Amino acid sequence: MTTARNNTPKAIELLAPARTADIAIDAIRHGADAVYMGASSHGARSAAANSLDDISRAIDFAHRFDARIYITVNTLVYQDEIKSIERLIGELYRRSADALIIQDMSLLRMDIPPIELHASTQCDIRTPEKAAFLQAAGFSQLVLPRELTLEQTAQIADAVDVPLEAFVHGALCVSYSGDCQAGFATTGRSANRGECPQICRHRFDLIDSQGNIIIEGKHLLSLRDLNRSDLLEPMLEAGISSFKIEGRLKDAGYVKNIVAYYRRRLDAIIDSHPELYARSSLGRTELSFTPDPSRSFNRGFTTYFTTGPRPEYRMASVDTPKWIGLPVGKVLSCRRGRITANLTQQLANGDGLGFFDASRLYHGFRLNRVDGNILFAAQPAPVIPAGTTLYRNSDRMLNSRLEQSDTVRRFIDVNLTLRLTPSGIAVDITDGASHSCTVATAIELRPAHTDQLATRRDVLSKTGDTDFRVTDITDTAGPTFIPRSVLADIRRRATDALMRQIRLSHRRPLRRHENPDVPFPSATLTYHDNVANRLARQFYTDHNVTSISPALETGSKKLTEADDRLCVMTTRYCLRREFGRCLQTPDGAKWPSGLHLVSGPMNFSLDFDCRNCRMHVILDKQSGN
Secondary structure, three states, X not given: OOOOHHHOOEEEEEEEEEOOHHHHHHHHHOOOOEEEEEOOOOOOOHHHOOOHHHHHHHHHHHHOOOOEEEEEEOOOOOHHHHHHHHHHHHHHHHOOXXXXXXXXXXXXXXXXXXXXXXXXXXXXXXXXXXXXXXXXHOOOEEEOOOOOOHHHHHHHHHHOOOOEEEEEEEOOOXXXXXXXXXXXXXXXXXXXXXXXXXXXXOOEEEEOOOOOEXXXXXXXXXXXXXXXXXHHHXXXXXXXXXXXXXXXXXXXXXXHHHHHHHHHHHHHHXXXXXXXXXXXXXXXXXXXXXXXXXXXXXXOEEOOOOOOOOOOOOOEOOOOOOOOOEEEEEEEEEEOOEEEEEEOOOOOOOOEEEEEOOOOOEEEEEEEEEEOOEEEEOOOOOOOOOOOEEEEXXXXXXXXXXXXXXXXXEEXXXXXXXXXXXXXXXXXXXXXXXXXXXXXXXXXXEEOOOOOHHHHHHHHHOOOOOOEEEEEEEEOOOOEEOOHHHHHHHHHHHHHHHHHHHHHOOOOOEOOOOOOOOOOOOOEEOHHHOOOOHHHHHHHHHOOOOEEOOOHHHOOOOOEOOEOEEEEEEEOOOHHHHOOOOOOOHHHHHOOOOOEEEXXXXXXXXXXXXXXXXXXXXXXXXXXX
């Protein structure tokens, strides 16, 4: 078990995604300690941009709970964009954004305010040496690759003092994040510019060097979704303090459900170990639904490489990149859209169902009406053979519940003390953390003819639609008559004063100082390091890098007759291991060498680095642009 440093419990952060300001607010309400969202440009999800006014609205709400808003400016930056980014960041700082998540080192040479910087997962922090360098360069939080094991995470934690952030849930990039050039090299759309075309979700044939098809028409690079909910405590022990949910393109229902689920899991750990861990924002949530990740979009779950470098279990979703859903029964008969089924779950009108055909192709349809075990499909009606398993991938009842505004209340528990003063009464209010204040009222004090304790407690406990919930009242006013209106007014002024104090005391750390004397771990950078402008080049040169190749997106590197092997992905996921043909086992010989992935005009050859347990995806020069 880890021990708290300096006998101070470590602050634990649940970090949620948000496509919009409204979803950011929903995430905070459902228990997030922080939210990451895109600005008007240069976020790694171009479809999740937000105006400055919407960002301000999200920030204003988050700071009510001492929660934080991080802005993603984590794409590559072109030379002619530097001035506009400087202006954007200046405005974000003025609007009280808590930090920027970035990957392009040019921001460390821009003329920007001293806002805290977090190193994005696109920074590809695979080693303790790189983590230590980025800390020395001025980063305040490091987002680790999803591929790391607990042991590797702990090694990085031992090398740095800044908080470490890791993904716990959501879609997985098959390549190391930030080191995928497949989209740009084949379609001109770059993941590092926020326009990932999701090449990994395509259907591929696996063929040998003679053109023989080994596997036909499967989604061979499409990974299942990450779910580390059963590994939160080991991750904490390994040094993670920020638990990140992926999904900036997901809808509000998804964010509500997943955030609420991880909030419950983390709270259970924190409550069990208060000497080690603490919440990093204020308030607790009360839900009106039971969160369940299996009922929100997913491609099946995997813990990926968390517990070891060579997992035995399957981690890909090769039949479909869609959400299959949960099994709900089997078909007994189907005729003209009327399906009779042996159901294991209660279904509802409007549910979305799906099934696999004999070729393992997945088909979805919507229910128009449910009558017991008889299902009536909306048009066009599917033809489903008897014995086929049905899956529900859209739960109308849950979706309808999550669309409501009353799915949760987030409260800050407060204690009140009512006492007499020489000129009237006063109320002391505290949230039990670091916030407290006193409000007084001058009134003429008169003795009461009846007991006032119950009446005063009733009035003082009614906090209405504020963010506060009174959990304890100390009443030392004795047999004194205090009008209900006076009590209600002083309670309202006390909660208003406490909220002002919470907002004013919200801590926004400044950017860490850069140590100019720390060298980058390597003297050579390739196109994999994503250097796209002069300021980024200058940053690396300042840190003793002597050879820098530009990012592919700059157009400086072309496929030529002499340069016909462009590595567009490096992944710890290995097709041979996934299908039981690892070259380190006797079954490896069952597949020939010289394997290729082919999808339409795309042709990738596969290199297997067995020593490091990596797979390299190589673009053939005839493929792509």
